Amino acid sequence: MAFHEELRKYRVEILKLSQEEAIRRLHISQTALSFYETGKRQITIDMLKDFKRAYSIPDEQLMRMMFGDPTGKEYPPLVLREHSRDADMQRVIEMLQKNPKLLNALVNLSYASEKTQKALTELLPHLLKFNENQ
Numbered sequence: 605m606a607f608h609e610e611l612r613k614y615r616v617e618i619l620k621l622s623q624e625e626a627i628r629r630l631h632i633s634q635t636a637l638s639f640y641e642t643g644k645r646q647i648t649i650d651m652l653k654d655f656k657r658a659y660s661i662p663d664e665q666l667m668r669m670m671f672g673d674p675t676g677k678e679y680p681p682l683v684l685r686e687h688s689r690d691a692d693m694q695r696v697i698e699m700l701q702k703n704p705k706l707l708n709a710l711v712n713l714s715y716a717s718e719k720t721q722k723a724l725t726e727l728l729p730h731l732l733k734f735n736e737n738q
Contacts, residue, residue: 660691
């Protein structure tokens with residue numbers, strides 16, 4: 605399987621990420637992601653690093669995807685998803701450590717009513733989209 609096909613398969617089958625979530629993580633357009641995943645655009649070294657970071661692909665898995673090495677260590681999908689979640693959580697923790705005001709706001713929100721938490725959760729994607737358009 606070609607590397608671009610492996611990337612798409614990893615996004616869809618392993619991480620179960622939508623294109624929208626992937627483009628947010630990669631900071632690229634939907635068209636660019638589509639071109640990378642269909643092989644219409646070459647993946648540069650810098651973009652390869654971005655995919656590795658955004659998808660939290662373990663080194664051994666990336667080598668297997670790039671070179672099709674069947675002798676390398678292959679992880680089951682569940683392990684790869686957990687690795688990705690752990691990496692995501694580590695990024696969130698680092699962000700909160702750098703932003704004490706955000707940490708304080710989230711701690712306060714954790715004490716809010718379930719209705720307030722749900723309302724804010726539904727509002728956040730709209731705020732993020734608004735911020736992207738600025």
